[in-house]
Amino acid sequence: xxxxxxRVQVAGVLLAxxxxxxxxxxxxxxxxxxxxxxxxxxxxxAIGTFAVYRRLQFALAEVVGIYYPPVxxxxxxxxxxxxxxxxxxxxxxxxxxxNRRLAQDVALLRERLDRLEASRKVLPDAEDEP
Amino acid sequence: xxxxxxRTVGREPAEGAARAAARRGPVLSRPVVxxxxxxxxxxxxxxxxxxxxxxxxxxxVVVVSDGSTDGTGACARRSGAALLQLPFNAGVAAAEQTGFxxxxxxxAGVVVRLDGDGQHPAAEARRIVAALEETEADVVIGSRFxxxxxxxxxxxxxxxxxxxxxxxxxxxxxxxxxxTSGLRAFGERAIALLSRVYPHGYPEPESNLLxxxxxxxxxxxxxxxRARDGGRSSLRGWSTVxxxxxxxFALLVEALRERVR
Numbered sequence: 001x002x003x004x005x006x007r008v009q010v011a012g013v014l015l016a017x018x019x020x021x022x023x024x025x026x027x028x029x030x031x032x033x034x035x036x037x038x039x040x041x042x043x044x045x046a047i048g049t050f051a052v053y054r055r056l057q058f059a060l061a062e063v064v065g066i067y068y069p070p071v072x073x074x075x076x077x078x079x080x081x082x083x084x085x086x087x088x089x090x091x092x093x094x095x096x097x098x099n100r101r102l103a104q105d106v107a108l109l110r111e112r113l114d115r116l117e118a119s120r121k122v123l124p125d126a127e128d129e130p
Numbered sequence: 131x132x133x134x135x136x137r138t139v140g141r142e143p144a145e146g147a148a149r150a151a152a153r154r155g156p157v158l159s160r161p162v163v164x165x166x167x168x169x170x171x172x173x174x175x176x177x178x179x180x181x182x183x184x185x186x187x188x189x190x191v192v193v194v195s196d197g198s199t200d201g202t203g204a205c206a207r208r209s210g211a212a213l214l215q216l217p218f219n220a221g222v223a224a225a226e227q228t229g230f231x232x233x234x235x236x237x238a239g240v241v242v243r244l245d246g247d248g249q250h251p252a253a254e255a256r257r258i259v260a261a262l263e264e265t266e267a268d269v270v271i272g273s274r275f276x277x278x279x280x281x282x283x284x285x286x287x288x289x290x291x292x293x294x295x296x297x298x299x300x301x302x303x304x305x306x307x308x309x310t311s312g313l314r315a316f317g318e319r320a321i322a323l324l325s326r327v328y329p330h331g332y333p334e335p336e337s338n339l340l341x342x343x344x345x346x347x348x349x350x351x352x353x354x355x356r357a358r359d360g361g362r363s364s365l366r367g368w369s370t371v372x373x374x375x376x377x378x379f380a381l382l383v384e385a386l387r388e389r390v391r
Contacts, residue, residue: 107214
């Protein structure tokens, strides 16, 4: 029978490996750019590291002054998650902005096209009012 | 897409200017562009456009259809106005800016903004354009609150408008009684600035602050507006709660930005 400690370690490593595989697969299918994937790969590595080196959390908790070490991991992931959300919001705003510019350009170009097509008509009678 | 039979009002900048000069008293060197914003306004728009053609001959009329799904575009084409069609509903601010970009490409000397729902009488638009030329201001706002009468919105909205007016005074030192008025005329400097930077959402108060802080002269002239001619206000339900909060915050942030030049 495995000890509890070992079970947690195995579960953590499996989770990290699964996360790693999913991210790599997404990049391979071009559903995620290499740049975005780095953040998620880093997260997977962090999970794996904390799972394998259990003493790491105790050492870090002492440095920061946290009494109950597991809270450190939880807090780190919550803050990391929030940071990623903020970056996503920034990216979304930039996309919105570009989207708006594109829509405006479409409207302006369409108008120019209308005008060009109208001016290229040879006979004034050819205007097609239904 | 059907071809428009476009016998337009001053499509070429030179032609527009020439007509304007011929039909109106004072010689204008550059065309006046009437920018009509419409989102599903097929009921009211024909009236607005025919009134404009009657009251303000010589103006280049451009309709910005903000992702309309009804016959708004067809109304504009029938009247011979230029038509800018956004591929989806991008909001008042984006639609307005499209109009400014277009006006710039025409070399417009004045842009006057009207709503497509019939709230803004063409005669009042003409008056604020005249005021812009006389006072040599960069922006003239048509204000509902400088003289009695006409359509003045509901009590709650008026209270909100007073609050925004207060914020504009605090943040920008501007004295504007009706900062949410959509009926505004813009001179060349304002046109150039607004085709570069533009606030989001419902942009009137923010753009007034932006223009004021950029050192442009913003004047106000009393006008009388009508109640809308059909369709619905885009500000209803939850957005009536969201709007004042959003705009107050946007004004604060605008005040924290560097002044635009």
